[in-house]
Amino acid sequence: MEKEPIDVVAGVIFSGDRLLLHRREKGDALEGTWEFPGGKVEEGETQEEALRREILEEMGLEIEVEEKLGEVVHEYPHIHIRLIAYKAQTENRKVESREGACRWVHPQEVEHYPLSPADSRLWQKIKDALGRE
Template sequence: MIEVSAAIIKKGETFLIAQRGRNKAQGLMWEFPGGKLEADETPEESLVREIKEELNIEIEVGAKFGENIYDYPSGKIKLIAFSAQWISGDLKLVEHERVKWVKASELQSFEFAPADIHFVEKLGKHDKFF
C-alpha cells in the first residue's frame, strides 16, 4: 500500500483544490494537493515537501483531518489528510492543470479523485474543523 498525504488548505471561507494533470492517473480530476511519502518521511514532512515542489508555496501543517484507504486499479493507497495554512510563496503550477479556491458547499460540484471524495464529504459536514 502506498501512503499519500494531502493538504486541506483554507483561506477565509474557501479551500484550495487542484486539478490533476491530464496525463496522470485520475487525469483532470480534482484533489486536495499533496503526494507520496518518501522513505523515512512523516506524512507532515511529505506534505511540506510536495506542496513546495508542486505548487511553489510554503505551508504549515496543522491537525490530522482523517485517513482514507482506497483501492485503485493500479494499487491501494492510504490517503492521510491534514489541515494546513499557507505561509508564503506565489502559486506556480508544476503538476496540476488548475487550482481553485472554493467554499465547502461548492466542493460537491467538482469531479474529485475517488480517494479524495471521503474528505469532500467530511468537509461538507465539518468545515468548522479548521
Template sequence: MIPLIVTAAVIRDGDAILITRRPQESRHGGMWEFPGGKLDAGESPQECLSREILEELGLEVAVESIFEIAYHRYEWGPVLILAFECRVLNGEIRHIGISDHRWVSPEEMRLYDILPADRPIIAKLLKSV
C-alpha cells in the same frame, strides 16, 4: 497488498478550500484533488506534505493537525490518505506539478470530478460546515 501512503493538504482561505487539478499525462489526469503526494522512504507525513506542496505549488506551508484518514482501493491498488490542516506561510500558487487550481466551498466540490479517494475528506468538510 500494502497501501500506497499519500498525504493531502486542507488549505483554507476563509470558507474556501484549495483543490488542484492533476496534469493530463498523470494517472487520473484531469481529475481534481486536495494537493499533496506520495510519502517517500524515511520522511514523516508532515515532511512529505511540506515537500509536495512546495514542489507542486511553490508554497511553503505549516502542516498542522490531522484532519482525516481515508482508505480507497483503486483498480491498480489501495491508497491510505493522511489529510492535514495546513496554513500557507509564504509564496504564491504556481502551477509547477498541477494543471490548475480553484478555491471552492465544500458544497461546490460536488461540481468537480474529484478523485474517489478524496471523497471522505469532502464528506467530513461538509459535516463541519
C-alpha cells in the same frame, strides 16, 4: 496476499476562507478529476514533512500544517493508497503549479467539482470536522 497501501498525504489548505483544489492533468490515470494537493510520504519523513515538501515542490507554497483530519484507504486499478488529510494554512494564494490547474474555492463549493474517488470519500469523511455540511 494484498499489498500494504502506500501512504499519500493530502492538504486541505486554507488561505482565508478558501481552500485549494488541484486538477489532475491529461495523461494521468485520474485526468480531469480534482483533488486535495499532496503526495507520497518518502521513507524517513513524517507525514507532516511530506506534505510541506510536496506542496512546496508542486505548488511553490509554504504551508503551516495543523491537525490531521482523517484518512481513507482506497484501491485504484493502478495503485492502493492510504490517503491522509491534514488541515493546513498559507498566507499566499499565488500558486505555481507544475502539474495541472489549481483553484481556490469556498468549502461549500468542493462538492461541485468532480473529485477523484479517494478524495471524494475523504471529503465526505472530513467535511464535518471542518464544520461544513
